[in-house]
Amino acid sequence: MNHHDHTPRLLAPAARVAGLPRRTFLAGLAAAAGAPLLAACGGSSGSGGSGAAAQLRAYSWSAYDDPKVLAEFTAKHGPKVIVDSYSSNEEMIAKLAAAKGTSGYDIVIPTGVFVPQMAANGLLQELDHGKLPNLANLDKAFQNQEWDEGNKYTVTKYWGTTGFVYDTGVVKRDLKTWDDFFDAAQKEASGKTSLVDDPGEICAMLCFARGWHQSTTDKAQLDQIETFLVDTLAPHIAAFDSSPGSSAIPQGTHVLMHCWNGDARRGILASSEQDRWKWVLPGPKTNLWMDNWAIVKGSANADAAHELINYVLDPAVAIKQVDFVGYGSGVTGSEEEARKLKLGLIDMIFPSAEQVATMYTGVINEGQERRMAIVNKMKAKAGA
Amino acid sequence: MTSDRRVPRAARRAVPPGLLATPALAWLALFFVAPVGLVFWYSLGRKPGLYQTHANDVLTLDRYREALGDTFLTSFSGTLRIGVTGTALCLAIGLPFAYWLAVKVRPHRRFVVLALVLVPFWTNFLIRTIGWQVVLSPEGFASRAMQSLGLIDAPFSMLFTRGAVLLGVVYNYLPMMILPLYVALDRIDGSLREASNDLGANRWRTALQVTLPLARPGIAAGLLLVFIPLMGDYVTAAVLGGARGNMVGQLVASQFQQAQNWALGSAMAVVLIVVIALTILATAAAGAVCTWLLTHRRRRELAGIAEGSAA
Numbered sequence: 001m002n003h004h005d006h007t008p009r010l011l012a013p014a015a016r017v018a019g020l021p022r023r024t025f026l027a028g029l030a031a032a033a034g035a036p037l038l039a040a041c042g043g044s045s046g047s048g049g050s051g052a053a054a055q056l057r058a059y060s061w062s063a064y065d066d067p068k069v070l071a072e073f074t075a076k077h078g079p080k081v082i083v084d085s086y087s088s089n090e091e092m093i094a095k096l097a098a099a100k101g102t103s104g105y106d107i108v109i110p111t112g113v114f115v116p117q118m119a120a121n122g123l124l125q126e127l128d129h130g131k132l133p134n135l136a137n138l139d140k141a142f143q144n145q146e147w148d149e150g151n152k153y154t155v156t157k158y159w160g161t162t163g164f165v166y167d168t169g170v171v172k173r174d175l176k177t178w179d180d181f182f183d184a185a186q187k188e189a190s191g192k193t194s195l196v197d198d199p200g201e202i203c204a205m206l207c208f209a210r211g212w213h214q215s216t217t218d219k220a221q222l223d224q225i226e227t228f229l230v231d232t233l234a235p236h237i238a239a240f241d242s243s244p245g246s247s248a249i250p251q252g253t254h255v256l257m258h259c260w261n262g263d264a265r266r267g268i269l270a271s272s273e274q275d276r277w278k279w280v281l282p283g284p285k286t287n288l289w290m291d292n293w294a295i296v297k298g299s300a301n302a303d304a305a306h307e308l309i310n311y312v313l314d315p316a317v318a319i320k321q322v323d324f325v326g327y328g329s330g331v332t333g334s335e336e337e338a339r340k341l342k343l344g345l346i347d348m349i350f351p352s353a354e355q356v357a358t359m360y361t362g363v364i365n366e367g368q369e370r371r372m373a374i375v376n377k378m379k380a381k382a383g384a
Numbered sequence: 385m386t387s388d389r390r391v392p393r394a395a396r397r398a399v400p401p402g403l404l405a406t407p408a409l410a411w412l413a414l415f416f417v418a419p420v421g422l423v424f425w426y427s428l429g430r431k432p433g434l435y436q437t438h439a440n441d442v443l444t445l446d447r448y449r450e451a452l453g454d455t456f457l458t459s460f461s462g463t464l465r466i467g468v469t470g471t472a473l474c475l476a477i478g479l480p481f482a483y484w485l486a487v488k489v490r491p492h493r494r495f496v497v498l499a500l501v502l503v504p505f506w507t508n509f510l511i512r513t514i515g516w517q518v519v520l521s522p523e524g525f526a527s528r529a530m531q532s533l534g535l536i537d538a539p540f541s542m543l544f545t546r547g548a549v550l551l552g553v554v555y556n557y558l559p560m561m562i563l564p565l566y567v568a569l570d571r572i573d574g575s576l577r578e579a580s581n582d583l584g585a586n587r588w589r590t591a592l593q594v595t596l597p598l599a600r601p602g603i604a605a606g607l608l609l610v611f612i613p614l615m616g617d618y619v620t621a622a623v624l625g626g627a628r629g630n631m632v633g634q635l636v637a638s639q640f641q642q643a644q645n646w647a648l649g650s651a652m653a654v655v656l657i658v659v660i661a662l663t664i665l666a667t668a669a670a671g672a673v674c675t676w677l678l679t680h681r682r683r684r685e686l687a688g689i690a691e692g693s694a695a
Contacts, residue, residue: 088642090641090644091642093644094437097437192541194626234627237627238544238626238628239544239626240626240627247517250523251518251521251522251524252521252523252539253521253522253541253543253544369431369643369645373455373643376455376638377454379627379630379635380454380456380458380462380635382627382628383458383462383625383627383630383631384630
């Protein structure tokens with residue numbers, strides 16, 4: 001985001017701002033008033049930083065780290081880890097871009113497909129592999145992804161997929177595909193169905209069912225997606241909820257819930273009647289995504305950030321994280337380790353090889369805006 | 385002694401009259417006028433590319449045409465429905481309560497009742513709203529209690545309905561209605577009601593023609609304090625209404641946070657500000673007309689009485 005082209009400088013020249021404790025000062029102001037104006041004051045700030053950081057600030061998806069793991073890291077290495085959460089990549093990018101190195105965050109967890117955009121816009125700092133000896137533990141399958149060749153900016157944290165959970169007490173038949181999901185949503189689960197609050201995921205459902213690319217930019221396909229979501233599906237949707245696992249599944253609020261595998265697992269484990277819920281990885285195709293550790297450009301605690309990333313790449317630590325969130329980590333042997341420890345509902349964390357073969361990753365393209373508009377229209381229709 | 389007294393007076397005179405208002409004006413300029421001006425400026429721009437949020441290189445009104453599309457109008461009418469119904473319910477519940485509190489409750493107990501009205505404010509409003517989500521869910525406390533009492537035989541689900549949205553809205557905003565109403569009713573001199581009674585008006589007539597008109601400033605303040613934040617609040621509706629609680633504020637937020645289209649989001653925000661202002665002006669105008677009709681009619685009655693007694 002090249003704010004420099006069109007953003008006037010406001011408040012104070014960069015030289016004067018530099019005298020202030022800039023990170024706290026600007027972060028506070030930026031949150032209160034027109035952030036992008038202030039962003040221009042930031043300029044380039046030194047990377048690297050001191051090894052004796054008192055705290056690390058991570059900006060991450062909610063409930064994405066085992067608090068015990070973070071506490072152990074603090075006990076062992078010193079820095080306290082403070083985590084704020086976001087609910088979409090777009091939200092996180094908007095905040096980092098507006099603050100240009102003054103956000104105060106050291107670590108973010110972008111989804112793979114967003115990494116090139118973030119790197120190109122100078123939001124991420126290159127990793128120093130010399131400080132990450134445990135990088136050797138990362139499985140080859142998770143290294144060198146096309147969106148980050150040579151792991152220049154990121155290290156895979158988790159990978160996961162998208163499916164749905166249903167209440168077998170209400171939907172008394174086998175649901176297997178996305179078409180089954182649509183059918184049940186319009187019948188038994190009408191008015192009791194929730195979708196994740198993510199335009200990409202919502203629009204991808206019909207693509208998976210019809211065999212189109214999940215990030216299609218074809219106008220005719222997008223039109224069909226709009227007609228289907230707005231006119232057919234919207235009246236049956238009760239909520240747009242990105243983490244039904246945290247309350248909707250344990251409280252039995254809905255009958256049919258579109259969700260991510262780790263979140264579904266957490267919800268079913270927390271439910272008093274685990275047998276009531278069934279998790280489905282729908283065919284014919286579904287999503288595959290990877291969320292990754294990355295260090296924010298301008299982080300003053302880059303050394304400590306490397307230390308944390310290195311720490312969680314230790315297989316013994318990685319397995320605790322996997323058990324907590326219910327997503328697979330990229331660390332070699334974590335599936336074998338999980339099976340040895342007999343973690344609950346392990347098949348939800350590690351789908352079979354045949355299932356993984358049906359998954360593929362989306363891309364970021366110019367269809368994004370249209371998808372957003374479609375989902376907003378769908379929400380308006382569902383609320384009408 | 386006299387000179388001592390004169391010095392501070394002179395110093396006081398040297399203070400410009402507007403000085404006391406300066407902090408408030410500066411605050412308003414910095415945190416209200418400037419941001420709203422910025423939003424208006426962005427709304428004339430466009431989103432130049434996938435990775436940029438806004439640009440003002442070409443000034444255009446196209447964003448307003450996009451903002452006024454179907455999606456916005458549908459969401460807005462839903463929001464207006466929740467806003468108007470919620471405000472009306474708050475008034476209907478708050479007015480009798482405030483009257484009771486200001487008139488019937490003994491003065492030394494009023495403090496306790498007022499404190500009870502304010503107690504919910506001690507908890508964060510999101511927590512309170514999520515609390516209702518737990519209470520209203522099919523596995524929740526309300527459903528269990530009603531099932532065990534035999535009132536219902538299947539788990540009931542009020543969560544994610546319009547009723548739940550209204551419940552949450554009334555719960556969250558009722559104190560904002562009660563407080564100004566209480567202040568207004570408390571200020572009315574009790575002897576006026578007695579005078580009305582002495583002049584032969586019954587209780588209803590006293591309430592409608594003496595108490596209510598005198599409480600008008602409190603009613604207006606309460607309506608504004610509830611209606612305006614309610615039109616911008618989408619959290620209560622989203623938490624309790626799910627897809628049924630789609631509010632226009634969500635649409636604006638999604639343009640900034642997810643679509644990263646600040647130009648369109650700003651245009652929507654400006655439209656929202658204008659429409660809410662118009663709604664309030666229309667309501668105020670209707671109120672003024674009603675008042676005029678009432679007083680006009682009464683004046684003629686009084687004129688008739690005066691003529692009658694003179695004859």
